[in-house]
Each structure stands twice: as C-alpha cells, then as structure tokens.
Amino acid sequence: MTDAPDPIEPANLKFLRLLVTGLTTVMIVGLVTVVALIVMRFRDDGPILPEEIVLPDGVAVQAVTTGDGWYALVTKDDRILIYDRITGALRQEVVLD
Incomplete structure (x- = not known):
C-alpha cells in the first residue's frame, strides 16, 4: 500500500x-x-441614604433618587421633596401638576 x-x-x-x-x-x-x-x-451597594427620614404626615414615598449633596423623594401625592444629604433638612418641595 x-x-x-x-x-x-x-x-x-x-x-x-x-x-x-x-x-x-x-x-x-x-x-x-x-x-x-x-x-x-x-x-x-448603591447610594447611601440616612437611616431615618422624617416625612410630613400622611406622605407615602413612591421613588427615591440621589445627587451630590442631596436626595429626593417622589411622593404618591405628586410632590418631590428634596433633602440635604448631610443635615437631613428639607431643601425644597416641588408640586407636580
């Protein structure tokens, strides 16, 4: 072969x-x-939020977002509450139409 x-x-x-x-x-x-x-x-771990957030009476949170030095809570009654990250004080309240 x-x-x-x-x-x-x-x-x-x-x-x-x-x-x-x-x-x-x-x-x-x-x-x-x-x-x-x-x-x-x-x-x-995601954004660091304070352990306790004081909300106005009857407010339920729908969403949370953060930025440099602040965090915002969108409420179920169509408001945006913007808090200072360090002091926890309410900076601004925006009413949505």
Missing part, C-alpha cells in the same frame, strides 16, 4: 482559518469582560 501525500492547503484557507481563530479569541475576551463588568456593577 502506498501512502497518499498530504494535500496542500490553499493560502486563502489558511488566512480564513486565522481570521476565524482571531474572531473567536476576541469574542471570548469580550464575553469575559462583559460578565466581569456586570458582576462588579451589581456588587455596588
């Missing part, structure tokens, strides 16, 4: 194989990066 010689691979096929390998590597690195960023983002 005679051994058949190995077929010669065309240059275009070698180039295509290198492109596919490179793309696979880039996609794996990108996926690992995205997963790492998501994990780091969800470990974040």
Whole structure:
C-alpha cells in the first residue's frame, strides 16, 4: 500500500482559518469582560441614604433618587421633596401638576 501525500492547503484557507481563530479569541475576551463588568456593577451597594427620614404626615414615598449633596423623594401625592444629604433638612418641595 502506498501512502497518499498530504494535500496542500490553499493560502486563502489558511488566512480564513486565522481570521476565524482571531474572531473567536476576541469574542471570548469580550464575553469575559462583559460578565466581569456586570458582576462588579451589581456588587455596588448603591447610594447611601440616612437611616431615618422624617416625612410630613400622611406622605407615602413612591421613588427615591440621589445627587451630590442631596436626595429626593417622589411622593404618591405628586410632590418631590428634596433633602440635604448631610443635615437631613428639607431643601425644597416641588408640586407636580
């Protein structure tokens, strides 16, 4: 029995194989990066709010947002109460139409 010689691979096929390998590597690195960023983002504790917030009587909070030196509470009666983060004092009250 005679051994058949190995077929010669065309240059275009070698180039295509290198492109596919490179793309696979880039996609794996990108996926690992995205997963790492998501994990780091969800470990974040979020904004620091005071342990106790004094609200006017009968007010129920619907949403909370924060900024530099302040935090705001959106109430169910369509008001926005803006408090100072350090002193906890009410800075401003905005009535929504």
